[in-house]
Amino acid sequence: MPIKHDLGKIVLQHPKGPSAEVLLYGATIVSWTSPISAGAQPTERLFVSAKAALDGTKPVRGGIPVVFPCFGAPTHPDHAKLSQHGFGRNQVWKFDGVVLDNQAGVSVRLTLEPNPEISAKYTKAFHLAYVVTLAEHQLSTDLHVTNTSVGEDLEFQALLHNYFHVPSKDVSVGPLKNLNYYDKTEATDEARATAKVESRDRVDVKAYTDSVYDSAPGEYDITWPAGHLHISTKNFKDVVVWNPQAEAGSKIGDMEAGGWDSFVCVEPGIARGFEILGAGKTWVGQQVISVKL
Numbered sequence: 001m002p003i004k005h006d007l008g009k010i011v012l013q014h015p016k017g018p019s020a021e022v023l024l025y026g027a028t029i030v031s032w033t034s035p036i037s038a039g040a041q042p043t044e045r046l047f048v049s050a051k052a053a054l055d056g057t058k059p060v061r062g063g064i065p066v067v068f069p070c071f072g073a074p075t076h077p078d079h080a081k082l083s084q085h086g087f088g089r090n091q092v093w094k095f096d097g098v099v100l101d102n103q104a105g106v107s108v109r110l111t112l113e114p115n116p117e118i119s120a121k122y123t124k125a126f127h128l129a130y131v132v133t134l135a136e137h138q139l140s141t142d143l144h145v146t147n148t149s150v151g152e153d154l155e156f157q158a159l160l161h162n163y164f165h166v167p168s169k170d171v172s173v174g175p176l177k178n179l180n181y182y183d184k185t186e187a188t189d190e191a192r193a194t195a196k197v198e199s200r201d202r203v204d205v206k207a208y209t210d211s212v213y214d215s216a217p218g219e220y221d222i223t224w225p226a227g228h229l230h231i232s233t234k235n236f237k238d239v240v241v242w243n244p245q246a247e248a249g250s251k252i253g254d255m256e257a258g259g260w261d262s263f264v265c266v267e268p269g270i271a272r273g274f275e276i277l278g279a280g281k282t283w284v285g286q287q288v289i290s291v292k293l
């Protein structure tokens with residue numbers, strides 16, 4: 001039985017060894033193991049802070065939280081009462097069943113609909129489905145957003161906040177050259193809202209980095225001396241690269257000391273502007289994360 005569902009957690013076990021764990025809380029993937037080189041044993045590919053709350057009291061500091069319907073602090077009137085990154089990452093999703101269970105992969109679906117807690121702060125009609133698929137060297141996550149209203153548009157942002165377990169001093173992310181980006185480490189609103197142009201082909205995170213790349217190519221390589229991950233996306237037009245280093249990381253309550261040495265966040269999403277979805281329509285954002293052996 002490669003899929004177990006128990007105590008608010010779904011465990012996917014691939015017949016060849018890799019595994020993934022998904023909390024119903026936030027639909028957050030808190031573990032993904034996969035070999036990093038040919039013949040190696042599966043090891044952890046995601047970072048979760050040793051101080052992360054895993055009991056549903058706050059969003060998980062690590063793994064892959066789902067950001068919906070706003071990225072960062074709300075800027076759209078529909079999101080005005082929501083907290084940073086919206087409610088997708090701190091609501092309990094429903095386990096909606098097994099999608100696939102064979103030699104090629106194991107896959108489950110989680111869903112989220114309005115409930116009294118959400119409706120108290122957000123009145124739009126929506127249905128979310130999140131499909132997590134584990135293959136031997138790959139983890140795929142597909143977010144399906146349906147506008148269930150009769151006549152109103154749904155305007156949203158959505159993002160998959162991947163924390164990859166890598167040595168941050170040695171990792172680089174690319175290709176990002178010549179893209180416009182917004183540097184959230186800048187001190188003033190004006191500077192944060194002014195586009196910069198990326199001059200580097202591959203970006204490192206040795207210094208505090210919080211960059212929102214606009215209209216990015218959707219394919220990213222994350223490389224470090226011992227490993228190589230590739231992310232391939234559909235319908236996520238932007239990507240965020242984040243590492244707080246000690247400068248900002250030491251101010252994050254649930255970040256373990258030195259945690260910033262052990263991850264890079266590469267976050268495909270709709271992070272600037274809004275996806276506008278007509279009544280009755282469904283939008284699907286997808287990422288496929290592959291280990292390059």
Ligand SMILES: O=P(O)(O)OC[C@H]1O[C@H](O)[C@H](O)[C@@H](O)[C@@H]1O
Pocket residue numbers: 059072084085184210211240241242265267
């Ligand atoms: O602390 P959180 O709300 O989980 O956000 C963590 C980080 O998420 C994204 O990467 C943003 O670009 C950062 O500005 C933010 O600090």
